[in-house]
Amino acid sequence: MRGKSEKAGKPGSPAGKLAPGLRRASTGPDPTPVLLAEERKPEQVRAILSAYGLRNIEQADRNLGTMAGEPHERRQLAEILPQMLEAVARTADPDQALNHWERLLSNVTRSSFLDYLRSWPRMVEVLATIFGNSDSLSFTIVRDPMLVYWLAEESVLSKPATRVDIEQSLQKQLARLTVKELKLDVLRRVRRREMLRIGVRDLLHMADVSETMASLSDLAGVLIHAAYHVVDADLRSLYGVPMHKNRQGKWVETGFAVMGMGKLGGHELNYSSDVDLIYVYASHEGETRAPRGKSAGKPAGAGISSEEYFEILSRELTKALVEQTREGYVFRVDLRLRAEGSIGQLARSLADYRKYYETRGMAWERLALLKAWPVAGAMAVGQAFLSMAKPFIFGAGKMDCDEALAIVQNVRAVKEMIDAKMAERGHERRNVKLGIGGIREIEFLVQTVQVLAGKQAPALLDRSTLGALSRFVTRKLISGRERDELTAAYLFLRDVEHKLQMVHDLQTHALPDETEELARCAIRGGYDGSDRTAAVKKFLADHAAHTAAVHRAFQSLFYEPITSPVFKATLRLIGAKG
Numbered sequence: 001m002r003g004k005s006e007k008a009g010k011p012g013s014p015a016g017k018l019a020p021g022l023r024r025a026s027t028g029p030d031p032t033p034v035l036l037a038e039e040r041k042p043e044q045v046r047a048i049l050s051a052y053g054l055r056n057i058e059q060a061d062r063n064l065g066t067m068a069g070e071p072h073e074r075r076q077l078a079e080i081l082p083q084m085l086e087a088v089a090r091t092a093d094p095d096q097a098l099n100h101w102e103r104l105l106s107n108v109t110r111s112s113f114l115d116y117l118r119s120w121p122r123m124v125e126v127l128a129t130i131f132g133n134s135d136s137l138s139f140t141i142v143r144d145p146m147l148v149y150w151l152a153e154e155s156v157l158s159k160p161a162t163r164v165d166i167e168q169s170l171q172k173q174l175a176r177l178t179v180k181e182l183k184l185d186v187l188r189r190v191r192r193r194e195m196l197r198i199g200v201r202d203l204l205h206m207a208d209v210s211e212t213m214a215s216l217s218d219l220a221g222v223l224i225h226a227a228y229h230v231v232d233a234d235l236r237s238l239y240g241v242p243m244h245k246n247r248q249g250k251w252v253e254t255g256f257a258v259m260g261m262g263k264l265g266g267h268e269l270n271y272s273s274d275v276d277l278i279y280v281y282a283s284h285e286g287e288t289r290a291p292r293g294k295s296a297g298k299p300a301g302a303g304i305s306s307e308e309y310f311e312i313l314s315r316e317l318t319k320a321l322v323e324q325t326r327e328g329y330v331f332r333v334d335l336r337l338r339a340e341g342s343i344g345q346l347a348r349s350l351a352d353y354r355k356y357y358e359t360r361g362m363a364w365e366r367l368a369l370l371k372a373w374p375v376a377g378a379m380a381v382g383q384a385f386l387s388m389a390k391p392f393i394f395g396a397g398k399m400d401c402d403e404a405l406a407i408v409q410n411v412r413a414v415k416e417m418i419d420a421k422m423a424e425r426g427h428e429r430r431n432v433k434l435g436i437g438g439i440r441e442i443e444f445l446v447q448t449v450q451v452l453a454g455k456q457a458p459a460l461l462d463r464s465t466l467g468a469l470s471r472f473v474t475r476k477l478i479s480g481r482e483r484d485e486l487t488a489a490y491l492f493l494r495d496v497e498h499k500l501q502m503v504h505d506l507q508t509h510a511l512p513d514e515t516e517e518l519a520r521c522a523i524r525g526g527y528d529g530s531d532r533t534a535a536v537k538k539f540l541a542d543h544a545a546h547t548a549a550v551h552r553a554f555q556s557l558f559y560e561p562i563t564s565p566v567f568k569a570t571l572r573l574i575g576a577k578g
Contacts, residue, residue: 028052031085032078034061035068052089053529054098063098067105076114080124087125090529091132092520100131100138108145123152129203133524136505137199140192147196157201160211161194163218170226180234184320187223187230188327194219199271199502205526209491210466212498216269223330224258224275224321225376231316232256235309236288242306244286251289254306255378256281256313256347259385261337265371266463268494272501272508274334275321278372279314280385281306284349307349314346332507337368350384357392363410366393367447370454371463394455401576404452405561411448412558415441425510429547432493432500433509437547439493441554442486448557449477449570456574465490477569486553489546496543499524511543 028051033044046057054060064081068074088097104127105113117124127148130137141147150156173186198215201207207215242254261276263269288303321330336342339356348356357365369389374382395403422428422435433439446468454461457475462468469486472478478486499521500508512518515536522539523529553566561567571577 028082028086028089031081034064035074035078035081049085052085053094054088056095060095060098063102067102069105069110073110073114076111076118080114080117080121083121083124084128087128088132090523091129092523092529093132096135096138097128097132100135100142101127103138103142104131104145107142113145120152123148126151126157126200126204130200133203134199134502136502137196137203140196144192147193150193151196151200156197157204157206160201160207160215161197163222166190166194166219166222170222174226174230180230183230184227184323184330185325185327187226187330188325191219191223191330192328195271202498202502203524209495209498213263213268213270213494216271216273217264217267220264220269220275220331221260221375224260224277227320227330228256228258228317228376231320232313235313235316239309239312240288240290240303242281242286242288242309244283244306251286254282254286254310255381256310257374257378257382257385258317258376259372259382260375261368261372262334263371264375265373266465267373268464270494270501270507271498272505274332274507276334276337277318277375278335278338278385279310279317279347280353280381281310281347281349282378282381282384284352310347311345318346337365350381350388353385354388357389361392363407364414366407366451367411367444369393370447370450370461373463393451399452399455399574399576401571404567404571404574404576407451408448408558408561408567411444415444415554415558427510430511430513431509432496432511432543435547437489437549437551437554438509439490439497441550442490442493445486445554445557445566446472449566452570453477453574475573477566477573482553485549489550492542492546493550495525496521 029048031048031052034040034048037044045061049057049060064077068077084101088094088101091097127141130141170186170190173190174183177183177186194215198207198212198219201215202212242256243251244254246252257280259265259278259280261278263273264275264277269275284307286306288306288309290303318333318335321333323329335346338344338346339348339353339360370393372386372389374385418434418440419428419436422431425431428435431438443465446465449472450460450468453475460468460471460475460477462471466487469478469483469490473480473483496511497509500511502524512521516532518536518539519529519532522535523532525539527535527539529535556564557566
């Protein structure tokens, strides 16, 4: 969204400059009489507060009264009130913003905090932006007000945190602890803090969609990897080290990998995504063995089978990620992309997966595996999984036109089932992920072409959707104009998805059907909220244009493949006759 641009605002000191247009001269009436007038007239209060976009005037007045507190604090609040209300008025939900301001001021030492805000007006803007746009991020601040001072540090908002930054911070905190549960709570706190950083940079338009997706993916990868090590270390202390005999008959440690799938594997994660995972280990033979000189609480040489160990590990790792404590949770996990879907073992060996894909693998799984990438555990096992899956993804022999058409038809059938479900819910035009012209249509187009041509043209294989589209242009499968249209649509739709999910940290993809909620969604995405009716009109027009472009491309390949320029170019590339 953000109009048309993917450019981020330039950072500055101390916590990054406001994005262009975020701060503006006061245009509303002087609001201080609401707090300081000796004789308050209801009609005057209503006129003042309504000028700042507040609708529930009685509640807003109560908010301000509670926020003011003692006479000295009332005067302190009055000093920053004009800036606060100006900032609140530009948000998606000014009324909710004041509710969160009241909650925060009830959870701090009011006078000193108001003094801080008076000396640091930048933070008034930042907090108002958070409070009026995201309940989820707001409650993060309210429950831990010290994060306000963290956000003000020079390096926090001025640039995104790198994967290395997060890893180093995490390791310092974990090194001081020995108890598993305390370590996992550290992961939950780090997740909460880093989600705040990512969300605020997004709301201030200091980060574009691509950066936001990458930051969310890096955070998930670091935390999953850390959780794996915490859980694995705990289990090894109980059962010993899983080992098997290699081809030379030597006992070696059995590696285990967590494969990121879907948007995690593609480095394109959402705010409220489940993380799609597959658990795989090197060999189903072998057993756990106590480290040399230790019995791990069992008789020397005793242990459990590797298969049992990795099943326990997978169960405990999943629990560690999804379990909700007072510190929250790490990530929701979806294991349905594993062999057998939602039934059967959580973890399988490389050999078991090879057998499964050779005998029972389905067409949609070929597309899903294009995004697979190891995110935790033994990277060598993860790379072995990727190598093992290639013959299944791309086929054993040379692909002909009939086989290519069959793949296209299979994918079309999957999308038609999705369309039927969307129609039942009335979401066929509202769901930005699964609806007509939505994100999934772009992904299906990209992944289908990759399956068709990936063996003969491995240069097309980029796990990210946008990266793949650029590679398609290089091999003349699509034009530069088509790439630009699909790229713009993808970024727009992903940004809408983010703005829907960041409100309550819920996995939602459907546009609201109420005009006011649509206006809020548009404003979160950067549309000018000074005229909410115009913002909704512009937003819906942009949404319609982007989804129409996507659906045209999707229909061409999946409903008219014989005449589709993309299909014909793909056949030429792989040397198949049409």
